[in-house]
C-alpha cells in the first residue's frame with residue numbers, strides 16, 4: 005500500500021483536529037448533564053423500590069432490603085462519581101488546594117457512609133429472614149468493591165490530607181489513587197448491574213409477571229441499569245480527558261519527584277520561556293516521570 009503523501013497527511017491531520025474540536029464539550033455543561041443523569045438514576049431506583057417493591061421500612065422485611073439499592077446507587081455511584089470529578093472543576097486549578105481536598109474527601113466519606121448503611125440494610129434483611137450471606141457473585145463483587153473503596157479512602161486520607169505525609173510519597177501514590185478511583189467506579193457500576201439483574205430474577209417469577217415476558221418493571225429496571233452504566237462510563241471518560249485535568253506539573257509534589265528522579269533542576273523554559281521547545285524534549289523523554297508531571301498539561 006502506498007504511503008500517504010504530504011498533502012494527504014496534512015488533510016488527515018486537519019480532519020483529526022476538526023473531529024477533536026467537534027468533541028470539545030465544555031466541562032461545566034457536561035457536568036450539569038452528568039448531575040441530571042445521576043439524579044435521574046437515584047429517582048428511578050427510588051421509584052422502582054417504592055412503586056413495584058413495596059416501599060421502605062426498618063423492620064427486617066423486604067422493605068428493609070429496598071434501602072440497599074437506593075443507598076448503593078446514591079452512595080457508591082452518584083456521590084462517588086461527584087467526588088471523583090472535583091479536581092476537574094477549573095476553579096480548583098489555582099489557589100489553595102486544601103479546601104478542594106476537603107471537599108473531595110468529604111464527598112467520598114459521604115459516599116462511604118451511605119454504602120455502609122446500604123450494606124447494613126441487606127445484611128439485616130438476610131439475617132432476619134434466615135437467608136445465608138455472601139453466596140452470590142454479586143455479593144462477592146460488591147463487597148470486594150466496598151473493601152477496595154475503604155482502602156482507597158484511608159490511603160487517600162493518609163497521603164493527601166495528613167500534613168506529615170512526605171511530598172514524594174504523595175506524588176508517587178497519586179497515579180495509583182487515580183487508577184483505582186476509576187476502577188472502583190466501574191466495579192460499582194458492575195455491582196449495580198448484577199444486583200438489578202439478580203433482584204429482577206428473584207422477584208419476577210410467577211406466571212403473570214415472568215421476567216422473560218418483559219413486564220413494565222423489567223423495562224424500567226433494565227433502563228435504570230443502562231443509565232447507571234452510561235453515568236459510570238461518562239465519569240470515567242471525563243476523568244481520562246487530558247484537557248480537563250488539573251495542570252499540576254508545577255506543584256511542589258511534582259517538582260520534588262522530578263528532582264528526585266532525574267536530578268533536574270528548574271526546567272529551561274521556566275528560566276527562559278523562549279527556550280521551551282528545546283527544554284521540553286529532554287524531560288519528556290525521561291521514562292520514569294509520569295506524563296501528568298510533564299509540561300503537556302501545563
Ligand code: HEM
Nearest residue numbers: 073076080127130137138140143146147195196199200203
Ligand atoms: C455498588 C453497588 C452495590 C454493592 C457494593 C452491593 C453489595 C452487596 C453485598 C455485599 C451483598 C451481600 C449481602 C449479604 O450477603 O447479606 C448484596 C446483596 C444483594 N444485593 Fe447488592 N450491592 C450493590 C448494588 C445493588 C443494587 C443496585 C441492587 C439492585 C436491586 C442490589 C441487589 C442485591 C440483592 C438482590 C442482594 C441479595 C442477594 C445476594 O446476596 O446477592 N445490589 N449486595
